[in-house]
Amino acid sequence: MVTLSRAEEKLKRLNRIGIALSSTRDLDQLLGMIVTEARAFIGCDAGSLYLRDAEQLHFVVSQNDTIRKRLGEKAEKALFRPFSVAINRESIAGYVATTGENINLADAYEIPAEAGYSLDRDFDKRNNYRTQSMLVVPMKDHGGSVVGVLQLINALDEQGAVRCFSTEDEELVLSLASQAAVAVSNARLTKELKEAHYDTIFRLAVAAEYRDEDTAAHIHRVSEYSRVLARAIGLESEQQELVYYASPMHDVGKLGVPDAVLLKPGRLDPEERKVMEQHPLIGARILSGSHSRVLQAAEQIALSHQEKWDGSGYPNHLKGEDIPLFGRIVAVADVFDALTTKRPYKEPMGIADAMGILQKDAGSHFDPAFPQAFTGIIDEVIEIYSKYQ
Amino acid sequence: MVTLSRAEEKLKRLNRIGIALSSTRDLDQLLGMIVTEARAFIGCDAGSLYLRDAEQLHFVVSQNDTIRKRLGEKAEKALFRPFSVAINRESIAGYVATTGENINLADAYEIPAEAGYSLDRDFDKRNNYRTQSMLVVPMKDHGGSVVGVLQLINALDEQGAVRCFSTEDEELVLSLASQAAVAVSNARLTKELKEAHYDTIFRLAVAAEYRDEDTAAHIHRVSEYSRVLARAIGLESEQQELVYYASPMHDVGKLGVPDAVLLKPGRLDPEERKVMEQHPLIGARILSGSHSRVLQAAEQIALSHQEKWDGSGYPNHLKGEDIPLFGRIVAVADVFDALTTKRPYKEPMGIADAMGILQKDAGSHFDPAFPQAFTGIIDEVIEIYSKYQ
Numbered sequence: 001m002v003t004l005s006r007a008e009e010k011l012k013r014l015n016r017i018g019i020a021l022s023s024t025r026d027l028d029q030l031l032g033m034i035v036t037e038a039r040a041f042i043g044c045d046a047g048s049l050y051l052r053d054a055e056q057l058h059f060v061v062s063q064n065d066t067i068r069k070r071l072g073e074k075a076e077k078a079l080f081r082p083f084s085v086a087i088n089r090e091s092i093a094g095y096v097a098t099t100g101e102n103i104n105l106a107d108a109y110e111i112p113a114e115a116g117y118s119l120d121r122d123f124d125k126r127n128n129y130r131t132q133s134m135l136v137v138p139m140k141d142h143g144g145s146v147v148g149v150l151q152l153i154n155a156l157d158e159q160g161a162v163r164c165f166s167t168e169d170e171e172l173v174l175s176l177a178s179q180a181a182v183a184v185s186n187a188r189l190t191k192e193l194k195e196a197h198y199d200t201i202f203r204l205a206v207a208a209e210y211r212d213e214d215t216a217a218h219i220h221r222v223s224e225y226s227r228v229l230a231r232a233i234g235l236e237s238e239q240q241e242l243v244y245y246a247s248p249m250h251d252v253g254k255l256g257v258p259d260a261v262l263l264k265p266g267r268l269d270p271e272e273r274k275v276m277e278q279h280p281l282i283g284a285r286i287l288s289g290s291h292s293r294v295l296q297a298a299e300q301i302a303l304s305h306q307e308k309w310d311g312s313g314y315p316n317h318l319k320g321e322d323i324p325l326f327g328r329i330v331a332v333a334d335v336f337d338a339l340t341t342k343r344p345y346k347e348p349m350g351i352a353d354a355m356g357i358l359q360k361d362a363g364s365h366f367d368p369a370f371p372q373a374f375t376g377i378i379d380e381v382i383e384i385y386s387k388y389q
Numbered sequence: 390m391v392t393l394s395r396a397e398e399k400l401k402r403l404n405r406i407g408i409a410l411s412s413t414r415d416l417d418q419l420l421g422m423i424v425t426e427a428r429a430f431i432g433c434d435a436g437s438l439y440l441r442d443a444e445q446l447h448f449v450v451s452q453n454d455t456i457r458k459r460l461g462e463k464a465e466k467a468l469f470r471p472f473s474v475a476i477n478r479e480s481i482a483g484y485v486a487t488t489g490e491n492i493n494l495a496d497a498y499e500i501p502a503e504a505g506y507s508l509d510r511d512f513d514k515r516n517n518y519r520t521q522s523m524l525v526v527p528m529k530d531h532g533g534s535v536v537g538v539l540q541l542i543n544a545l546d547e548q549g550a551v552r553c554f555s556t557e558d559e560e561l562v563l564s565l566a567s568q569a570a571v572a573v574s575n576a577r578l579t580k581e582l583k584e585a586h587y588d589t590i591f592r593l594a595v596a597a598e599y600r601d602e603d604t605a606a607h608i609h610r611v612s613e614y615s616r617v618l619a620r621a622i623g624l625e626s627e628q629q630e631l632v633y634y635a636s637p638m639h640d641v642g643k644l645g646v647p648d649a650v651l652l653k654p655g656r657l658d659p660e661e662r663k664v665m666e667q668h669p670l671i672g673a674r675i676l677s678g679s680h681s682r683v684l685q686a687a688e689q690i691a692l693s694h695q696e697k698w699d700g701s702g703y704p705n706h707l708k709g710e711d712i713p714l715f716g717r718i719v720a721v722a723d724v725f726d727a728l729t730t731k732r733p734y735k736e737p738m739g740i741a742d743a744m745g746i747l748q749k750d751a752g753s754h755f756d757p758a759f760p761q762a763f764t765g766i767i768d769e770v771i772e773i774y775s776k777y778q
Contacts, residue, residue, distance in 0.1 A: 011400035015564055018404065022411045022571040023531035025578070142412035175404055182411040186575055189414070193582040196681035200586060203684065204593040207644050207675045255596050259648040286596045292585035295592065 010041075010172060017041065018179035027187040034180040035061045038150060041176065042169050045154035045162070046131075050093045051184070052148050056084040057093050064153075067127055079127065089116050093149040096136045100146060102174065103136040106164045108153075135165040137174050139181035147181040198245060201294070205248035217388040218337055219248045224384045225333035225374075226326075232373040233329075246297035247330045250305045253283025277314045280306050297326055305330040308365045328367040332358060332374055335365070340385065351382060399430075399561060406430065407568040416576040423569040424450045427539060430565065431558050434543035434551070435520075439482045440573070441537050445473040446482050453542075456516055468516065478505050482538040485525045489535060491563065492525040495553045497542075524554040526563050528570035536570040587634060590683070594637035606777040607726055608637045613773045614722035614763075615715075621762040622718075635686035636719045639694045642672025666703045669695050686715055694719040697754045717756045721747060721763055724754070729774065740771060 017037050024030040035047040046064040050057040059082055068076045089095045095117040096103055105111065108119045108131045124131055133155050139148040152173065157163040165173075205219045227244040235243075254262060261268065261275045268276055283302030287295050304327025307313035309320055339354040349357075355378065358371035374381065406426050413419040424436040435453040439446040448471055457465040478484045484506040485492055494500065497508045497520045513520055522544050528537040541562065546552040554562075594608045616633040624632075643651060646668055650661045657665055672691030676684050693716025696702035698709055728743040738746075744767065747760035763770065 008396055008400060011397060011404070012564075015400065015403060015407065015568070018407050018411075019531055019567055019571055022407075022568070022575065025575075142408055175401075178408055179404070179411070182408055186411065186414070186579075190575075190578065190582065192681075193579065193586060196679075196683055197582060197586040197589060199679050199681045199684055200589045200593060203641075203675055203679075204589060204596060207593060207596070207641055249592075252592075252596055255644070286592055290585075290588050290592075292581075292588045294585055295588055 007168075010168075013041065014172060014175060014179075017176060021179055021183040022186070024183065025187055025190050027184070027191055030183055030187050031061050032063075034150065034176075034183075035063050038152060038173060038176055038180075039063060042135075042152060042165070042173060043156050044133075044152045045156060046129075047153060048151045050085070050097070050149040050151070052087070052097060052146055055087070057087060057097055057149060058082065058084050064127075064129070066129060090118070092117050092119060092134070092136055093151060096138050096149050097146050100138050100140065100144075102138075102170055103134065104165050104170055105134040107132050108134045132162045133164050135169060135173060137170070137177045139177045139184065141178070141181040141185050147184050150177045150180065197294070201245060201248050201298075204252060218341060221337050221384055221388050222250070222330065222333045223248045224387075225336060225381065226329050228377050228380045228384070229329050229332060229370065229374050232377045233370065242293060242297050243301075243326050243329055245294045246301055246326065247333065249283070249287060249298040250301050250330050250334065251279065251283065252286050253279035253281065253302055255286070256282035277306070280304070280315050300324045301326050301330050303327070305334060307331070309367055310364045312364075323367075328370060332366055332370045336374070336381075351378070351385060396557075399557075402430065403561060403564060403568075406565060410568055410572040411575070413572065414576055414579050416573070416580050419572055419576050420450050421452075423539065423565075423573075424452050427541060427562060427565055427569075428452065431524075431541060431554070431562060432545050433541045434545055435518075436542060437540045439474070439486070439538040439540070441476070441486060441535055444476065446476055446486055446538060447471065447473050453516075453518070455518060479507070481506050481508060481523070481525055482540060485527050485538050486535050489527050489529065489533075491527075491559055492523065493554050493559055494523040494525075496521050497523045521551045522553050524558060524562060526559070526566045528566045528573065530567070530570040530574050536573050539566045539569065586683070590634060590637050590687075593641060607730060610726050610773055610777050611639070611719065611722045612637045613776075614725060614770065615718050617766055617769045617773070618718050618721060618759065618763050621766045622759065631682060631686050632690075632715050632718055634683045635690055635715065636722065638672070638676060638687040639690050639719050639723065640668065640672065641675050642668035642670065642691055644675070645671035666695070669693070669704050689713045690715050690719050692716070694723060696720070698756055699753045701753075712756075717759060721755050721759045725763070725770075740767070740774060 021030065021034065021037070024033055031049055031051065035049050039047045045066055046062075048059065048063070049061040051060045052058075062080050064076060067079065071079075085091045085094050087094055087097050089098055092103055092108075095101075103117075109121075111118055119131065119134075121131075123129065131153050133153070135152045135155070137150050138146045139150055141147050150173065152165070154162045155165050155169065202216075202219065206216045223244050226247040227240050230240040230243045231237075257276055257279055261272045264272065280303050284299050287299035287302055290296060290299070301324075303315075304318065304324045307316065307318045307323045307327060308331075309323070309328075311317050311319035313323075336354055336358060339349045339357060340351060342348045355371070355375045358366060358374060362368045362371040410419065410423065410426070413422055420438055420440065424438050428436045434455055435451075437448065437452070438450040440449050441447075451469050453465060456468065460468075474480045474483050476483050476486050478487055481492055481497075484490075492506075500507055508520065508523075510520075512518065520542050522542070524541045524544070526539050527535045528539055530536050539562065541554070543551045544554050544558065591605075591608065595605050612633055615636040616629050619629040619632045620626075646665055650657065650664045653661065669692050673688050676688035676691055679685060679688070690713075692704075693707065693713045696705065696707045696712045696716060697720075698712070698717075700706050700708035702712075725743055725747060728738045728746060729740060731737045744760070744764045747755060747763060751757045751760040
């Protein structure tokens, strides 16, 4: 009676874990959570996870309480070495991925030779650890494909001594691994969809600049500068991501500017300048009327990134906080990048000098607080600057 | 003992249902599956589901075995009437969504007046049905937000007579509803990401045509014609979706064609024609090097949609099956749309006449089999044609 109600309790807990895993959409966070939940559920000292791609298994998570207690969490993380193994029957994880079968070992140092697979003792040697009992299960998704391999090490009894994994453990972990597999597939799909979306946005931006001197690198930098500035002024991560996705499209409206104006080598006369200053309106028109939050933000940015704090910008001569927040952010990022970039007619300005110009124009061109905030994250700015040279 | 092992069996089944729900990414399919699985799990005659948005509950699924047996599945479906209710305590579903509490009624016709909510007997009256026992639970996601409301009607005992819902039923259905809520949130996110992506692709396409006479409607139609033609020639649904997403970008390369050529009113001279015929190469360059399958397909289409089956196309004078499949599909869709569209210098051709031209050019311009296949789905073609006039 007691045993059975314990079994029920376990199954209910398994349901809750399944719901928690399915709710986690960030892939890295999810992978760590799978190992943490599985270890807490069964009670074991260590655990790890391999993720599968077409050809290999990638070792992506490793957790070990003994080593954490001995060295601290930071050192445990520093010890982590990603590596990959082939999908064949020679390694334990490879065997499980190939056959789709569980492996449940009382002692990983006593694997009979006829098994064909063997334990890689490298980790144990390097860290003075003793891997004893092991339960290794495939993470199969709903269609039966092996998405990864979950490895639990050294199950502990109530006194903290190493015990074997029971058949009940095996069944529960296999079920948890199935839920984990579906969650991983979903998180991967979400990641792929987001990447494909960003890539398309980026193509749109690059295409729009096709006739212009601006480059793919300019667009990437403005997008990344905008994101770090958004963080520096205290916006939440969702807003940071939104400005990152939306800002590349700030100049799409240049598509509507005729060659005769856009490509003119010298100074524009007042009439030509008027035509050129239509580009925010054209951009907003291209991007208007979407249900997508990204495109709504992009429309706002396209329309407002040429406005200035003191009202001397265009096209609507907005002043101060009447200029949408994202437009004020992208204005700083865009000007900073223009200053620090080489053009056919000018040499690039140094980063410190460009920061100085932003500061000087705080309150006239820019939101008074933003140049200061941008200077405050100069390390990150330099990193982005260097990445796309 | 027997009861408890039945409880275990139920919990295990619940786990499997959770995995199946999480694996279903298509929102409409998922919503139907939630009601089907919940009804089968508990054993009840009818069930329905409301989906929540910011302001309202939308009635989106209704299943009723009695009516299905009486009238057949087709008639049952035809009886379905979508409607919306306010999120307040006056209706049963509204009460559950507002309070987050379950409602478990032995007889829905005997609700005490002090409950405040009441049953809408409209369905029963219209269909000569008697709603008796009811279990209505909120679908709460992991964060506790109510995503929808699941309604089960007339639980059946083993003899097929209506019984009350037990507290065990309540607990199991609530857990199933949580798993369903997470699955619905995930499927909605996937749907939103896909829509946002398509919308961006579409902007890219429209932007590219900005200087040209082509319109947003042209791009939508080519995209939809390509999808139905892909189905007509037997491609799988994933490939149909891919060509739908990728085909709008077929002409982005026109961005690289100077105004003097692109916008010239009369005939192009040979030199200008050469410049114009660069557009597939420019388009492929704009779209090249992506990890996204959609953009890879778009690159292929941009490069090959002006090739002709007999080798007389451009830019690579490919012949027959050397022309990528998607390029051959979009060629048909693109020409058909050009023929049936009004331009400043020409009247639109009728659909039958345009189909005739495709047939005449089968084997010279087009893949020999495609015009026939396209004519075979003329009803769908007409529907798309009419949608974007």
